[in-house]
Amino acid sequence: MKDMEKKEETGYPQGIKWTKQRKNVYAVLQEATEPLTAVQIYHLSEKLAEGGEYALSTIYRILAAFEEKGLVSKTTWMGDGTVVYELNRGEHTHYAVCLECHKRIALQSCPFAHIHLDRETDGFTVTGHKLELYGYCKDCRKE
Amino acid sequence: MKDMEKKEETGYPQGIKWTKQRKNVYAVLQEATEPLTAVQIYHLSEKLAEGGEYALSTIYRILAAFEEKGLVSKTTWMGDGTVVYELNRGEHTHYAVCLECHKRIALQSCPFAHIHLDRETDGFTVTGHKLELYGYCKDCRKE
DNA sequence: TACTAAATGCAAATGAGTTGCATTTGCATA
DNA sequence: TATGCAAATGCAACTCATTTGCATTTAGTA
Numbered sequence: 001m002k003d004m005e006k007k008e009e010t011g012y013p014q015g016i017k018w019t020k021q022r023k024n025v026y027a028v029l030q031e032a033t034e035p036l037t038a039v040q041i042y043h044l045s046e047k048l049a050e051g052g053e054y055a056l057s058t059i060y061r062i063l064a065a066f067e068e069k070g071l072v073s074k075t076t077w078m079g080d081g082t083v084v085y086e087l088n089r090g091e092h093t094h095y096a097v098c099l100e101c102h103k104r105i106a107l108q109s110c111p112f113a114h115i116h117l118d119r120e121t122d123g124f125t126v127t128g129h130k131l132e133l134y135g136y137c138k139d140c141r142k143e
Numbered sequence: 144m145k146d147m148e149k150k151e152e153t154g155y156p157q158g159i160k161w162t163k164q165r166k167n168v169y170a171v172l173q174e175a176t177e178p179l180t181a182v183q184i185y186h187l188s189e190k191l192a193e194g195g196e197y198a199l200s201t202i203y204r205i206l207a208a209f210e211e212k213g214l215v216s217k218t219t220w221m222g223d224g225t226v227v228y229e230l231n232r233g234e235h236t237h238y239a240v241c242l243e244c245h246k247r248i249a250l251q252s253c254p255f256a257h258i259h260l261d262r263e264t265d266g267f268t269v270t271g272h273k274l275e276l277y278g279y280c281k282d283c284r285k286e
Numbered sequence: 287t288a289c290t291a292a293a294t295g296c297a298a299a300t301g302a303g304t305t306g307c308a309t310t311t312g313c314a315t316a
Numbered sequence: 317t318a319t320g321c322a323a324a325t326g327c328a329a330c331t332c333a334t335t336t337g338c339a340t341t342t343a344g345t346a
Contacts, residue, residue: 017311017312017313017322017323017324018312018313019311019312019323019324019325021324021325022324037302038302038303039302053326054325054326055325055326055327056302056303057303057304057305057325057326057327057328058324058325058326060302060303060304061304061324061325062324065324075221076219076221076222076223076224078218078219078221078273078275079218079219079273080219081219081224081225081226082224083224083302083303096267096269098267099270105267111255111258112254115254123280123281123284124239124241124248124276124278124279124280124281125278125279125284126239126276126277126278127242127277127278127279128276128277128278129274129275129276129277130221130222130273130274130275130277131272131273131274131275132221132272132273133267133269133271133272134269134270134271134272134273135267135268135269135270135271136267136268136270137266137267138266138267141266141268160291160292160293160342160343160344161343161344162292162293162294162342162343164293164294165293180333181333181334182333196295197294197295198294198295198296199333199334200294200295200296200297200334200335200336201293201294201295203333203334203335204293204294204335205293208293226333226334
C-alpha cells in the first residue's frame with residue numbers, strides 16, 4: 001500500500017508485470033526513432049541485458065502483450081509486408097520509401113490532416129488510415 | 144515468321160513463354176475483381192486446369208516472373224501484411240478495411256487524384272503511393 | 287522435326303511467428 | 317519480510333508462407 005507511489009515513480013505504465021525483459025523491450029522502444037521488427041527488438045534488448053539471453057518467443061509475447069495494453073502499435077511496411085512495432089505515442093507518421101536504396105524518410109506532417117476521408121466511402125466510418133509514398137530519395141534520384 | 148500475327152492474336156503479352164499453367168494464372172488474374180494471394184491463385188488455377196495438378200512453387204515462380212515483366216503487381220494488405228497479386232491495369236485502387244468483419248471496400252477514387260504529394264518531401268521524387276483506410280462498415284458500425 | 291533454354295514438379299530448406307509445457311519470478315497479501 | 321500463485325519465461329517443436337536445388341518436361345525456334 002505504502003509502495004503505491006513508489007510504483008508510479010518507475011515511469012512504467014501500470015497494470016503490467018514489469019519483468020526485466022519487459023523493461024528492456026520497453027526501453028528499446030522508447031529509444032527507437034523508427035518502428036522496429038521483432039528480431040531487431042530482440043537483438044537490441046539482449047544488448048541492453050548484457051549477457052542475459054532472451055528467447056525470441058518471449059519478445060513476441062511481450063510485444064503482443066504491449067499491443068493489447070495499447071502501449072505499442074503493430075504495423076507493416078506496405079511495400080514488403082515487414083511487420084514492425086513502435087511505441088504508441090499518440091501521433092502517427094507516414095513514410096516515403098526510396099525504391100532504390102529502401103531508405104525510409106518520415107513525413108513531417110500527414111497529408112490528410114485537413115482532408116475528410118469519409119466523404120466518399122458512404123456508410124463506412126473511417127477511424128484511421130495508413131499511407132506510404134514511393135519514389136526516389138535525393139541520393140538515388142536518376143538524373 | 145508467318146506465325147507472327149497468330150502469336151499476337153493470342154492476346155497474351157509477348158516475350159514470355161506461354162505454358163498452360165501461365166495461361167491459367169493469367170486467366171485467373173484477369174477474372175479477379177480483387178487482389179489475390181498466391182494460394183488463392185493456386186487453387187483457382189487448378190480449378191481451371193480441371194484435374195491437372197499444379198505445384199505451388201510454380202505459382203510463386205510464375206507470379207515473380209509476371210511481376211518482373213511488369214504484368215502483375217505484388218502488394219500487401221497493410222493491416223496484416225498479407226501478400227496479394229493483381230494484374231497491372233494501369234489504375235490503382237485503395238481500400239477501406241472494416242476492423243470488425245475485415246471486409247474490404249474499394250474506394251471509387253483516389254483521394255490524391257488532385258493533390259500534389261511531393262510538396263513536403265523535399266528532395267524526394269514521389270512516383271507512387273499506397274493508402275488504406277480503417278474503420279467500420281455500415282453493417283458493423285456500432286450505434 | 288530436333289534442339290535448347292526456360293519452365294515445371296517435387297521435396298527439402300528457410301524464415302517469421304506461434305504454442306505447449308515445465309520452470310521461474312513479480313508482486314500482492316499475510 | 318516471508319509466502320503463494322498467477323503470470324511470464326525459456327525451450328523446443330510446430331505451423332504457415334515462401335524459396336530453392338535438381339531432375340524432368342516443354343515451348344518456341346532453327
